[in-house]
Amino acid sequence: xxxxxxxxxxxxxxxxxxxxxxxxxxxxxxxxxxxxxxxxxxxxxxxxxxxxxxxxxxxxxxxxxxxxxxxxxxxxxxxxxxxxxxxxxxxxxxxxxxxxxxxxxxxxxxxxxxxxxxxxxxxxxxxxxxxxxxxxxxxxxxxxxxxxxxxxxxxxxxxxxxxxxxxxxxxxxxxxxxxxxxxxxxxxxxxxxxxxxxxxxxxxxxxxxxxxxxxxxxxxxxxxxxxxxxxxxxxxxxxxxxxxxxx
Amino acid sequence: xxxxxxxxxxxxxxxxxxxxxxxxxxxxxxxxxxxxxxxxxxxxxxxxxxxxxxxxxxxxxxxxxxxxxxxxxxxxxxxxxxxxxxxxxxxxxxxxxxxxxxxxxxxxxxxxxxxxxxxxxxxxxxxxxxxxxxxxxxxxxxxxxxxxxxxxxxxxxxxxxxxxxxxxxxxxxxxxxxxxxxxxxxxxxxxxxxxxxxxxxxxxxxxxxxxxxxxxxxxxxxxxxxxxxxxxxxxxxxxxxxxxxxxxxxxxxxxxxxxxxxxxxxxxxxxxxxxxxxxxxxxxxxxxxxxxxxxxxxxxxxxxxxxxxxxxxxxxxxxxxxxxxxxxxxxxxxxxxxxxxxxxxxxxxxxxxxxxxxxxxxxxxxxxxxxxxxxxxxxxxxxxxxxxxxxxxxxxxxxxxxxxxxxxxxxxxxxxxxxxxxxxxxxxxxxxxxxxxxxxxxxxxxxxxxxxxxxxxxxxxxxxxxxxxxxxxxxxxxxxxxxxxxxxxxxxxxxxxxxxxxxxxxxxxxxxxxxxxxxxxxxxxxxxxxxxxxxxxxxxxxxxxxxxxxxxxxxxxxxxxxxxxxxxxxxxxxxxxx
Numbered sequence: 031x032x033x034x035x036x037x038x039x040x041x042x043x044x045x046x047x048x049x050x051x052x053x054x055x056x057x058x059x060x061x062x063x064x065x066x067x068x069x070x071x072x073x074x075x076x077x078x079x080x081x082x083x084x085x086x087x088x089x090x091x092x093x094x095x096x097x098x099x100x101x102x103x104x105x106x107x108x109x110x111x112x113x114x115x116x117x118x119x120x121x122x123x124x125x126x127x128x129x130x131x132x133x134x135x136x137x138x139x140x141x142x143x144x145x146x147x148x149x150x151x152x153x154x155x156x157x158x159x160x161x162x163x164x165x166x167x168x169x170x171x172x173x174x175x176x177x178x179x180x181x182x183x184x185x186x187x188x189x190x191x192x193x194x195x196x197x198x199x200x201x202x203x204x205x206x207x208x209x210x211x212x213x214x215x216x217x218x219x220x221x222x223x224x225x226x227x228x229x230x231x232x233x234x235x236x237x238x239x240x241x242x243x244x245x246x247x248x249x250x251x252x253x254x255x256x257x258x259x260x261x262x263x264x265x266x267x268x269x270x271x272x273x274x275x276x277x
Numbered sequence: 278x279x280x281x282x283x284x285x286x287x288x289x290x291x292x293x294x295x296x297x298x299x300x301x302x303x304x305x306x307x308x309x310x311x312x313x314x315x316x317x318x319x320x321x322x323x324x325x326x327x328x329x330x331x332x333x334x335x336x337x338x339x340x341x342x343x344x345x346x347x348x349x350x351x352x353x354x355x356x357x358x359x360x361x362x363x364x365x366x367x368x369x370x371x372x373x374x375x376x377x378x379x380x381x382x383x384x385x386x387x388x389x390x391x392x393x394x395x396x397x398x399x400x401x402x403x404x405x406x407x408x409x410x411x412x413x414x415x416x417x418x419x420x421x422x423x424x425x426x427x428x429x430x431x432x433x434x435x436x437x438x439x440x441x442x443x444x445x446x447x448x449x450x451x452x453x454x455x456x457x458x459x460x461x462x463x464x465x466x467x468x469x470x471x472x473x474x475x476x477x478x479x480x481x482x483x484x485x486x487x488x489x490x491x492x493x494x495x496x497x498x499x500x501x502x503x504x505x506x507x508x509x510x511x512x513x514x515x516x517x518x519x520x521x522x523x524x525x526x527x528x529x530x531x532x533x534x535x536x537x538x539x540x541x542x543x544x545x546x547x548x549x550x551x552x553x554x555x556x557x558x559x560x561x562x563x564x565x566x567x568x569x570x571x572x573x574x575x576x577x578x579x580x581x582x583x584x585x586x587x588x589x590x591x592x593x594x595x596x597x598x599x600x601x602x603x604x605x606x607x608x609x610x611x612x613x614x615x616x617x618x619x620x621x622x623x624x625x626x627x628x629x630x631x632x633x634x635x636x637x638x639x640x641x642x643x644x645x646x647x648x649x650x651x652x653x654x655x656x657x658x659x660x661x662x663x664x665x666x667x668x669x670x671x672x673x674x675x676x677x678x679x680x681x682x683x684x685x686x687x688x689x690x691x692x693x694x695x696x697x698x699x700x701x702x703x704x705x706x707x708x709x710x711x712x713x714x715x716x717x718x719x720x721x722x723x724x725x726x727x728x729x730x731x732x733x734x735x736x737x738x739x740x741x742x743x744x745x746x747x748x749x750x751x752x753x754x755x756x757x758x759x760x761x762x763x764x765x766x767x768x769x770x771x772x773x774x775x776x777x778x779x780x781x782x783x784x785x786x787x788x789x790x791x792x793x794x795x796x797x798x799x800x801x802x803x804x805x806x807x808x809x810x811x812x813x814x815x816x817x818x819x820x821x822x823x824x825x826x827x828x829x830x831x832x833x834x835x836x837x838x839x840x841x842x843x844x845x846x847x848x849x850x851x852x853x854x855x
Contacts, residue, residue: 037625039755042688043681051684071687085517088365122680146376146391150383150725187679194678216673224665224686225369233689235665236631240366240517243507247633249472250626259627259690 034261058260065232066121066129066223072234075257077227084238092238095226099130104140104156109163115179116166117219119186129229134222135159145217149210158206158214165202165211166193172200234259289466294446296344300501302530308360308519310399310526315533320571324348326824327560327573329545329588332401333813334797335579336524336532337444341821343535350538350571352562354584355398357541358525364515368664371514374398374405378717380583384707384727388614394766395583399541400525402581407636408512408521409659409808410450410494412441412815414458416645417805424646426653426733427703428611428802431774431783432819434459440815440822445492448522449500450811452491457641465497468506471633473693474660476624478638480752481658486744488640488658494522494810495634508633510662521634524814540564546721548576548592548601548793555596556792563719577785579797579817582612582766586709586799587724589770602787607780609709611771612726613804616699616738617764619661619671620745621692622754628693635662643744644806652736656699657806658745663694674760685758695748697741698764700806701734709769767809769799784823785816796820 034056039045041052054069063076078096081089102110110132117131118124139156152158166178169189175181178189192198196209223229230237234257236244246253294300304311318324326342328335331353339351358364365371376395382388396402415434420427438459444450451465467490470478478488495512499505506520519526529539547561549570559572578585586609590600600608639659646653663671665686671694672685707729711722730738742759749757772795773779776788781800787793798813 036688036691039623039625039688039691041684042623042756043677043684044756044758049681051681054680054683054687057687069683069687085361085366087362088367088370091365091367091370120678120682122683143372144377144379146378146395147380147382147389149387150381150727154379190678194676216678217670220669220673221369221666224669225367229686230665232683233665233686234629235689236629238366239507239509239511241507243509244632245508247469247471247508249475249624249628251472252627252629256629 036259036261060231063231064127064228066123066127066228067125068127069232071232071260072257073260075231075234077230077235077237080237080255083242085240088238088240092227095134096228100133100137102133102136104136105132105159105163109160110136111179112163112166112177113159115186116162116190119190120216120219121223127228129223129226131219131222134225135218138218151207152210152214155214155218158211159218161202161206162211162215165198165206168201169193169198285462289464292446292464294449295443297340297447297528297531298534299340299447299527299530300503302534303502303519303526305502308517309362310357310530310533312357312533316536316538318348318350318538320569323559323572323574324350325573326575326577327352327571328577328579328796329560330401330579330581330584330797331399331524331529331539332396332579332581332797333403333524333810334817335577336399336401336528337814337817338577338579338796338821339537339539340528340532340535341818342825343532343537345821345825347825348536349532350540350573351532352540352543352545352560352571353399354544355541357399357539358404358515360515360517360519364517366509366511366514366517368514368666371405374515376584379715379723381712381715381723381725382728383725385729388726388728388763390583390726393762393764394614395581399529399539400523403523403810404515404525405513406523406808406810407661408493408495408634409636409639410445410448410492410522410811411639411641411657411807412458412461413437413805413807413812414641414644416458417803420654420803424653428771428773430802431772437812437815437819440818441811444811444814444818448494448527449496450492450494451497452493453489455489455492456487457644463492467491468493468495468497468634468637470637471628471630472626473624473628473630474637476628476752477660477693477695477748480748480750481640483751484747486640486658486748487642488638490638493634493636495520506634510631510633510635510664512634512636544719545588546591546719548578548588550592550594550596550601550790552594552596555790557790575792575794577794577796579795581797582769582799583709583724583726585795585797586612586769587711590711591722597789602780602789602793604789605777607771607778609769610705610707611703611802612707612709612728612769612799613701613703613767613801614728614763615765615804615806616656616701616734616741617696618738618742618745618759618761619663619694619696620742620749621668621671621694621758622749622752623688623691623756624693624754625691627690629690630662630693631664633662635660641806643741650740652733652740654700654702654733654737655806656697656737656741658695658697658748661694661696665689668692668694671758671760675758695745697745698806698808699734699737699741700804701737702731703768703771703803704729704731765804765809767798767801767804770795771802772800773802785820794820
């Protein structure tokens with residue numbers, strides 16, 4: 031397994047043949063704290079090590095996300111199975127540990143926390159999620175699978191690809207514009223995933239910063255507590271250098 | 278260099294704003310606005326003015342008039358925020374700062390509302406704006422004459438100029454010397470900028486595009502009892518530090534000190550009209566589920582470009598069956614947003630764009646019309662610092678989901694983002710209406726906003742995106758992601774000189790109702806490509822001047838007496854020795 035040079039952007043889908051991303055399996059395993067699926071782009075950085083530096087109100091809000099996973103109350107059992115599988119494909123959560131995205135979405139919808147608008151040709155966001163569940167099952171059925179959750183990974187990805195491109199059609203989708211519905215559900219799912227401290231560990235985000243703030247703002251600078259990227263240190267050179275210092 | 282310039286440089290940051298002690302009335306040890314001494318008016322007491330909405334317009338108007346001895350009550354639908362208790366240093370946790378009640382968005386190019394453009398609570402949407410405080414250019418007030426598009430304002434830049442100058446001291450605004458529009462200096466020195474802004478500025482310079490630091494409504498240094506900015510980057514989530522300017526900290530404390538009442542959690546549902554005289558008598562509002570009525574000699578609506586038209590349209594009567602002041606079907610029309618695409622660029626080094634306030638540098642070099650570009654009017658370029666959720670939406674908007682999305686997001690720290698504000702033109706069919714049959718939790722019909730771009734708008738946005746792309750290329754970006762979006766809201770009750778084609782006159786007075794005023798961004802006939810906050814405040818400041826002038830020349834004896842008695846109020850204690 032070769033290390034990557036993140037100064038080069040060769041791991042980014044736009045710069046790779048076929049637009050396929052590099053495999054996350056080439057990254058080290060997270061060594062400190064948790065990331066979703068334990069991919070370690072910042073393997074020794076755990077934002078939760080910093081909780082003592084956060085103000086109390088923020089600390090309560092953020093820790094709640096890791097400590098209390100809300101149970102599903104808004105979606106039916108069947109809807110939750112379909113949408114849970116959809117969120118896993120959408121966010122490439124193919125194994126544990128997983129951020130409980132659907133539970134977080136469900137809690138918001140159950141509490142009626144909506145975003146302040148709906149498109150004129152769309153139902154309420156809550157209804158949109160329910161119809162998307164039905165629409166995903168119907169699309170899986172068109173591919174010969176009994177439902178979305180039970181479909182093969184390949185079929186799931188085909189359905190999500192069609193959803194992303196706005197080309198789903200038939201039944202539910204004739205009354206629910208797929209490109210608008212895509213915006214509604216991705217907004218909800220991304221809002222849940224990237225509000226979770228495990229995702230912050232994965233992307234090296236500093237997280238809450240009150241009252242401490244930041245002092246090192248320049249190019250390539252980081253606070254002493256912010257995490258270093260994997261492969262930032264060449265292990266061979268590092269060992270050599272340290273030996274020199276040690277003698 | 279003149280002596281005057283030398284003196285200004287020497288005094289930079291040391292000058293105290295005239296006639297506004299807000300920064301000194303705040304508490305040193307807590308962020309909440311002290312309310313212990315706030316006046317409480319009885320509903321039946323006919324106050325001089327009731328203002329609907331405690332944001333950029335309403336907050337500024339209340340402070341100005343309270344200073345002049347007016348008895349003012351401000352009603353706001355949202356809470357009186359306590360930054361220590363109510364706000365979090367967290368992206369998702371900022372959800373409650375936005376107007377999240379149902380609204381319907383339609384048209385060919387519908388606008389996403391909510392978090393990006395609609396505030397709630399005392400301080401309004403300036404609680405979650407980035408902090409950019411540019412002035413409009415003199416050309417903005419006469420685009421029809423100059424460029425043959427849009428509409429001329431009934432006032433000119435020079436009617437607002439001294440209000441701009443005064444507000445820049447009050448917020449205060451920090452930035453480099455500003456060479457665009459009417460060239461001017463800022464009272465506070467520019468803030469340091471982060472790595473990404475540095476790289477972007479370098480790229481722009483290679484193309485001959487000048488970018489300057491500022492102008493931002495964040496004090497550089499402590500200001501009164503407002504502490505120094507800590508560069509934590511959560512400006513859009515509400516400034517827990519009190520460093521960023523919003524009416525909550527810049528005008529509300531002084532308004533309270535001079536006798537204004539800020540009544541939070543009060544949703545105004547109806548502006549009441551006396552059918553015989555054709556004058557408004559006050560407002561009906563809901564508080565704790567009960568309907569109440571506040572009497573007032575005059576009413577100023579400052580609920581922003583959706584709620585202001587909605588309130589007027591919902592305030593029907595025998596005289597105004599289609600909504601208050603709407604005989605000519607102008608209320609709700611010409612509502613505007615700015616085209617605000619974001620372009621993110623990838624750099625070899627880590628940029629960590631979550632640090633430092635998102636507003637850092639900007640350019641107004643493309644602000645006015647340049648016929649070679651093939652469209653009228655222009656755009657400005659600014660930095661934005663999206664936090665993870667917003668950046669993820671940016672990535673998925675570009676078509677990356679699943680593993681590609683995760684890979685891009687793991688790369689977050691290498692990215693930096695610029696945005697533009699394209700001046701989109703006012704169109705009569707871009708309008709706010711009340712949606713038949715759809716009501717909110719109180720049973721009040723909700724607003725529907727329809728929005729479609731015209732050809733000039735599309736050309737402007739496309740050109741602006743190409744320019745940003747070029748800047749990132751020149752700066753050495755390895756990959757670029759583009760996403761389309763809108764920002765800001767203005768218009769909907771525009772001012773004008775023709776009653777048939779506008780809602781209010783040059784003094785914000787409704788043509789059809791003599792004691793009803795509109796005091797927010799909805800009066801703007803055009804929007805330029807500047808962020809609207811400072812101009813909304815400047816308009817409110819000018820309105821206060823006009824109102825008081827009229828009143829002191831023609832007002833009743835009792836009004837003059839009440840002003841005198843207010844003036845005799847003891848001068849407040851000033852903490853901090855400032």
